[in-house]
Amino acid sequence: MSNILEIKRLTVEYKVPEGVIKALDKIDLYVKKGEILAIVGESGSGKTTLAHSIARLLPKNARIVEGSIIFHTRKGPVDLTKISEEEMRKIRGSMIGMVFQDPMTYLNPVMKISDQIIEGLISHKKISKKDAEAKTLDLLKKLRIPNPEYVAKSYPHQLSGGMKQRVIIAMAMINQPDLLIADEPTSALDVTVQAEILELFKELRKEYGVTIIIITHDLGVAVRIADRIVIMYAGKIMEIGDVREVFKQPLHPYTQGLLGSILSISENVRKGFILKGAPPDIFNPTRGCKFHPRCPFVMRDICINEDPPLFHVGNERYVACWLYRGVSS
Ligand SMILES: Nc1ncnc2c1ncn2[C@@H]1O[C@H](COP(=O)(O)OP(=O)(O)O)[C@@H](O)[C@H]1O
Ligand SMILES: [Mg+2]
Structure with a gap:
């Protein structure tokens, strides 16, 4: 399988x-075409x-200090950190769709749902209003929105939280992007609605092949939906792997700690301990491995002085921990 993002x-x-x-x-990560x-x-x-x-x-006070983000479009690779704002605007919306946690930051409270979805469509493609409306309705149906005609004519405040999130997903999908990025899309929803939205993402992948x-x-959300999982801590990647393998055998002590904290609901998890200590101080970054102050397996002096690289330890398995130095695939 080829990569869509590197x-x-x-x-x-x-x-x-x-x-x-x-x-x-120094984040290193690839995303494969069609995966979750x-x-x-x-x-x-x-x-x-x-x-x-x-x-x-990124907001104005942010700066990309180093690195590249290669996005493979149908016309070839582009570095998203280098292209012009105009080129980026074309990619955003047409090739990359986004869903964020709080739907209300993306929905205009005084605009009908159908008009908001259509707005995204028309700004990227030349299409008549009538066709756009038909397309919107069709998409709402595909997203299993009950009474799509009613929802299309509604204003955001008339819809439930779950329904608003579906509308946001419709807006992100209207131009059939190749990549959908969803940031905490279910965190504001209650559990049953959360499960429905996760199902919806799986269906979108099946229907459109979207990555x-x-x-x-x-972690519960991740195991329900993902093929691969990336564990982050203090701005670093700690572990990457197939989601089932990571759950079966978490390698990084931090991953073990995270799993330990949900042990009670997942009895299959054998490894695991309860995470102790405080998250890192953002203004005084830890030397060495960012996790070492909380790590029960900390080794003097290497973990304290040297930041471990992401070791490749198995098929698509990576771990940034000195315990795995020399264990290579
Ligand atoms: N706009 C911002 N200005 C200053 N610091 C920020 C801003 N956004 C995020 N941060 C800081 O960057 C770090 C990472 O934040 P974020 O990417 O939002 O993490 P997450 O999404 O995992 O909660 C945090 O220490 C946060 O305080
Ligand atoms: Mg966040």
């Missing part, structure tokens, strides 16, 4: 009055910064 050494900083925050630190990739990490680990870097929606990056702080 991220190399991506490093992003934010400037704040108190100093500089390194939100992403989950990016998992605690709040503040850099997940949204990664999503915003790909979509080039999906789903970002979540919830």
Whole structure:
């Protein structure tokens, strides 16, 4: 399977009055065409910064210090960190769709749903209003929205949270993008609605072959939907692997800790301990491995002094931990 996205050494900083925050630190990651990739990490680990870097929606105080983001379009590869804003605008919307946590930041409260979806369509393709309306209705039906005619004519406040999130997904999918990035798309929803939305993502992949990056702080969400999983901590990738394999045998102590914290609901998980200690201080980055102050297996002095690279330890399995030095595939 070929890759749709290749991220190399991506490093992003934010400037704040108190100093500089390194939100992403030399991220290396590929995304395969047609897969569902989950990016998992605690709040503040850099997940949204990664999503915003790909979509080039970083705020003004952010800076890409290093790295490249190669996106394979149908016409060939482009580096998303290098192209002009105009080229990026074309890619965003037509080739990369986005869904974010809070639908209301993306929905205009005084505009009918159908008009909002159509707006996205017309700005990218020449199409009559009538055809656009038909296409919108068709998409709402595909997204299993009950009473699509009614929803199309509604204003956002008339819809439930789950329905609003479906509308946002419709907006992201209207131009049939190759890549869909969903940042905590179900975090604001209750569990049953969350399950429905996750099903919907799977159906979209089946129906359109769209590649999906789903970002979540919830391992349960990842295991339900993803093919591969990426574990992030303090702006670094700690582990990458097939989602079932990572659950069966988490390699990184941090992953083991995360799984340990959901042990009670997943009895199949054998390894695991409860994470202790505080998340990292953003202004005083830890030397060496970012996780070493909380790691029960910390080895003096290497973990304290040297940041481990992402070791390739098996078929599509990577882990950034000195315990696995010398274990290569
Ligand atoms: N606009 C911003 N300005 C300054 N710092 C930010 C900004 N956005 C995020 N950060 C900081 O960058 C780090 C990563 O944040 P973020 O990417 O939002 O993580 P996550 O999505 O995993 O919760 C955090 O330390 C956060 O405080
Ligand atoms: Mg976030």
